[in-house]
Amino acid sequence: MTGSTTGSAPALGWLARLRTGLSKTAGALGGGIAGLLGGRKIDRATLQELEDQLVAADLGVRVAGRITKRLGDTRMGRELTPVELREALAEEIAGVLAPAERALDLTAAKPFVLLVVGVNGTGKTTTIGKLAARMRGEGRKVMIAAGDTFRAAAIEQLRVWGERAGAEVVADAPGADAAGLAFTALQKAREAKADVLLIDTAGRLQNKADLMAELAKIVRVLHKLDTTAPHAVLLVLDATTGQNARSQVEVFRGIAEVSGLVMAKLDGTARGGMLVAIAEEFGLPVYFIGVGEGVDDLQPFRATEFARSLVGLEP
Amino acid sequence: MFDTLSARLGQVFDKLRGRGALSEGDVDEALREVRVALLEADVALPVVKDFLAQVREHAVGQEVIRSVAPAQMVIKIVYDHLVSTLGSEAAGINLAAQPPVPVLMVGLQGSGKTTTTAKLALRLQNENKKKVMMASLDVHRPAAQEQLRVLGEQAGVVTLPVIAGQQPVDIAKRAMDAARLRGFDVVLLDTAGRLSIDEALMAEASLVRTAVRPSEVLLVADALTGQDAVTTAKAFHARLGVTGIVLTRVDGDSRGGAALSMRAVTGVPIKFLGAGEKLDALEPFYPDRIASRILGMGDIVSLVEKAKATIDEDDAKKMEAKLLAGSFDMDDYASQIKQMRKMGGLDGVMAMLPGVAKAKAQLAAANIDDKLLARQLAIIQSMTKEERRKVKILDASRRRRIAEGSGTSVPEVNKVLKQHRTMADMVKKIGKLGPKGLARHGLPGFPGTAGFGRN
Ligand SMILES: Nc1nc2c(ncn2[C@@H]2O[C@H](COP(=O)(O)OP(=O)(O)OP(=O)(O)O)[C@@H](O)[C@H]2O)c(=O)[nH]1
Numbered sequence: 001m002t003g004s005t006t007g008s009a010p011a012l013g014w015l016a017r018l019r020t021g022l023s024k025t026a027g028a029l030g031g032g033i034a035g036l037l038g039g040r041k042i043d044r045a046t047l048q049e050l051e052d053q054l055v056a057a058d059l060g061v062r063v064a065g066r067i068t069k070r071l072g073d074t075r076m077g078r079e080l081t082p083v084e085l086r087e088a089l090a091e092e093i094a095g096v097l098a099p100a101e102r103a104l105d106l107t108a109a110k111p112f113v114l115l116v117v118g119v120n121g122t123g124k125t126t127t128i129g130k131l132a133a134r135m136r137g138e139g140r141k142v143m144i145a146a147g148d149t150f151r152a153a154a155i156e157q158l159r160v161w162g163e164r165a166g167a168e169v170v171a172d173a174p175g176a177d178a179a180g181l182a183f184t185a186l187q188k189a190r191e192a193k194a195d196v197l198l199i200d201t202a203g204r205l206q207n208k209a210d211l212m213a214e215l216a217k218i219v220r221v222l223h224k225l226d227t228t229a230p231h232a233v234l235l236v237l238d239a240t241t242g243q244n245a246r247s248q249v250e251v252f253r254g255i256a257e258v259s260g261l262v263m264a265k266l267d268g269t270a271r272g273g274m275l276v277a278i279a280e281e282f283g284l285p286v287y288f289i290g291v292g293e294g295v296d297d298l299q300p301f302r303a304t305e306f307a308r309s310l311v312g313l314e315p
Numbered sequence: 316m317f318d319t320l321s322a323r324l325g326q327v328f329d330k331l332r333g334r335g336a337l338s339e340g341d342v343d344e345a346l347r348e349v350r351v352a353l354l355e356a357d358v359a360l361p362v363v364k365d366f367l368a369q370v371r372e373h374a375v376g377q378e379v380i381r382s383v384a385p386a387q388m389v390i391k392i393v394y395d396h397l398v399s400t401l402g403s404e405a406a407g408i409n410l411a412a413q414p415p416v417p418v419l420m421v422g423l424q425g426s427g428k429t430t431t432t433a434k435l436a437l438r439l440q441n442e443n444k445k446k447v448m449m450a451s452l453d454v455h456r457p458a459a460q461e462q463l464r465v466l467g468e469q470a471g472v473v474t475l476p477v478i479a480g481q482q483p484v485d486i487a488k489r490a491m492d493a494a495r496l497r498g499f500d501v502v503l504l505d506t507a508g509r510l511s512i513d514e515a516l517m518a519e520a521s522l523v524r525t526a527v528r529p530s531e532v533l534l535v536a537d538a539l540t541g542q543d544a545v546t547t548a549k550a551f552h553a554r555l556g557v558t559g560i561v562l563t564r565v566d567g568d569s570r571g572g573a574a575l576s577m578r579a580v581t582g583v584p585i586k587f588l589g590a591g592e593k594l595d596a597l598e599p600f601y602p603d604r605i606a607s608r609i610l611g612m613g614d615i616v617s618l619v620e621k622a623k624a625t626i627d628e629d630d631a632k633k634m635e636a637k638l639l640a641g642s643f644d645m646d647d648y649a650s651q652i653k654q655m656r657k658m659g660g661l662d663g664v665m666a667m668l669p670g671v672a673k674a675k676a677q678l679a680a681a682n683i684d685d686k687l688l689a690r691q692l693a694i695i696q697s698m699t700k701e702e703r704r705k706v707k708i709l710d711a712s713r714r715r716r717i718a719e720g721s722g723t724s725v726p727e728v729n730k731v732l733k734q735h736r737t738m739a740d741m742v743k744k745i746g747k748l749g750p751k752g753l754a755r756h757g758l759p760g761f762p763g764t765a766g767f768g769r770n
């Protein structure tokens with residue numbers, strides 16, 4: 001059993017997935033940049049167009065501006081080919097993202113309690129299914145708590161994922177108290193000597209104080225049983241989300257002690273550039289990216305590859 | 316974290332020389348700020364570019380309304396254009412077809428299709444008195460059909476019984492047949508979430524569309540969406556002929572720029588807003604609300620409207636003449652206060668002043684609020700006609716009388732006098748600048764613009 005759940009990613013799978021996923025992204029961005037120059041000098045117009053390309057990839061005006069400015073500061077007036085330009089840009093972005101590339105260590109506790117949170121529909125339940133399968137593949141005993149007692153058929157959805165992953169699902173009736181369920185699930189996970197307990201939660205918008213308070217209660221109740229639990233709190237972000245992702249991180253981190261991020265839906269046309277702004281501001285690790293709806297469509301986050309793909313280069 | 320657009324534009328115009336009309340330079344500088352505001356609101360870049368080009372054409376050369384700061388003028392123009400781009404028509408669901416009328420719900424994964432299907436069904440059933448059936452064509456997501464069934468139960472809306480293993484086109488046909496037989500008016504078809512680049516799934520949806528010929532194809536999209544909104548909306552529209560957009564999660568605190576992006580690239584109306592997880596949280600679309608939200612500016616725009624409506628042009632002319640003559644008596648002061656109150660009080664007017672933040676701080680330091688304005692007005696009203704015209708005659712005994720008559724105190728009366736003097740001094744200065752100076756300052760708005768907070 002390895003200590004890190006990101007360590008055993010089959011390299012080929014990752015590259016292939018990333019290419020099918022992120023290359024759609026890259027196509028647009030890279031194409032744009034390639035269209036910019038044929039080895040012309042880096043001047044203000046070039047930088048403005050680069051900035052535009054980054055803005056269109058959801059990096060946000062401020063971050064896009066900073067990154068292109070840094071590029072301009074070091075390379076203004078130099079003549080670069082389109083590929084060199086992309087390399088330089090990728091380097092700048094990778095520099096920002098590098099600290100976010102960290103493995104999720106599951107050996108700190110047993111059961112290792114992992115709480116999954118986020119706004120509605122970002123991909124929490126699906127990510128839990130994928131995570132469970134991955135951890136099972138690493139030889140761990142996994143238990144899942146169906147903490148979304150609100151949304152219609154959320155429990156049934158999670159049960160299907162539990163079956164796919166080979167993990168037991170602890171559930172209560174719809175409408176039951178989520179914190180109470182988390183408590184029971186942790187007790188059961190202990191009794192069953194599970195290695196990992198994954199706790200699903202209902203989606204909630206971060207501006208809803210009552211729902212956020214409910215989340216805080218889940219954390220509190222877990223604390224009661226084990227002062228170190230939850231051992232990790234993962235916030236699942238949706239790659240299609242724009243500037244609001246920042247406030248999601250800020251608020252969920254403040255209320256639920258988020259310790260790491262997952263970005264789902266990177267197999268679509270959305271670029272997920274908000275991750276750059278978020279990595280820069282919050283310094284949270286990004287453990288995984290979701291690249292599809294299948295059980296294997298979860299990949300460890302790789303800063304350089306993400307950055308290179310973002311600007312249209314091969315990972 | 317976001318500066319409001321009005322604060323930003325205020326800064327821009329504070330730097331500018333005043334003129335009677337917006338020059339190209341003014342407009343360009345202002346539009347740079349508008350660009351940032353729109354991008355921070357998640358409006359997609361290509362849409363922002365088009366939009367600004369149109370606004371620019373409109374704004375250059377516009378007369379600045381005297382009582383309104385140029386910044387607010389630009390916001391007003393941007394806002395009006397935003398509202399008209401978002402579409403002012405209140406578009407309902409088109410059910411003008413032979414029943415049962417099929418409605419197809421499509422969109423990306425997790426955008427809110429299934430929830431919205433149930434919300435819409437409930438609405439059509441309750442408000443439009445239609446007999447509604449829902450059917451889930453989602454054979455991909457785990458428990459998707461069960462989800463719709465449960466929602467149907469909660470809403471009291473019939474759902475098509477599930478036949479395990481049946482494929483989307485066949486489910487759609489079966490739903491139509493069942494609805495025809497049982498006399499349903501509307502059939503809402505929920506579909507699986509799909510990426511616009513997922514060729515197989517887009518083809519599947521397209522086949523469903525061909526099979527049932529829906530009178531509406533509703534694209535359900537998330538109000539939190541960023542730049543991808545254009546790509547997604549374009550692709551769904553091109554493949555499936557979208558007829559309307561439903562924007563979900565407007566109960567969140569995103570600025571909702573996706574609304575503009577999607578509307579602009581498809582030309583399709585936004586028909587409803589999803590404003591919560593509960594089944595009654597479906598609202599009609601109001602372009603003005605979304606426009607204010609995108610600009611992040613609350614109700615400034617309505618203040619600009621009010622300013623236009625409340626300020627009588629004749630009054631303004633008279634006042635202008637007086638100002639040019641450099642005279643400003645207590646009656647003028649009182650009418651300024653009244654005008655302010657008509658326009659929604661101090662807080663409202665604050666937003667219209669250039670250099671808002673600065674002025675606001677000054678006013679706060681001077682302890683000025685709406686109640687104070689009412690008291691000041693009472694003080695002025697307790698003066699005689701003569702006193703109002705010749706403030707100099709106000710000796711200690713007159714001041715005491717006024718304080719008693721207005722239910723205030725002598726120090727308060729003194730304060731009004733002092734503030735009037737400050738303003739009158741300012742007016743003298745403006746008078747010396749001539750008409751140009753006036754245009755720059757507008758009607759000196761109010762004490763807040765200059766000098767008021769200094770005592
Ligand atoms: N294409 C793609 N779809 C995904 C990915 N992750 C999740 N999804 C889909 O997104 C939709 C929502 O996923 P869920 O896991 O139910 O999201 P959730 O956050 O649990 O949603 P709520 O519990 O309702 O808040 C489903 O249709 C998933 O199949 C991904 O990485 N790529």
Ligand SMILES: Nc1nc2c(ncn2[C@@H]2O[C@H](COP(=O)(O)OP(=O)(O)OP(=O)(O)O)[C@@H](O)[C@H]2O)c(=O)[nH]1
Binds near residue numbers: 430
């Ligand atoms: N706050 C809020 N949540 C919403 C709204 N509409 C839907 N949701 C929530 O968003 C999540 C996803 O909604 P679904 O209706 O399952 O989305 P979907 O598009 O059918 O998802 P897939 O079928 O997996 O593609 C659920 O948690 C819903 O409760 C809304 O207007 N506001």
Ligand SMILES: [Mg+2]
Binds near residue numbers: 124125126200201
């Ligand atoms: Mg879920």
Ligand SMILES: [Mg+2]
Binds near residue numbers: 430506507508
């Ligand atoms: Mg659905």
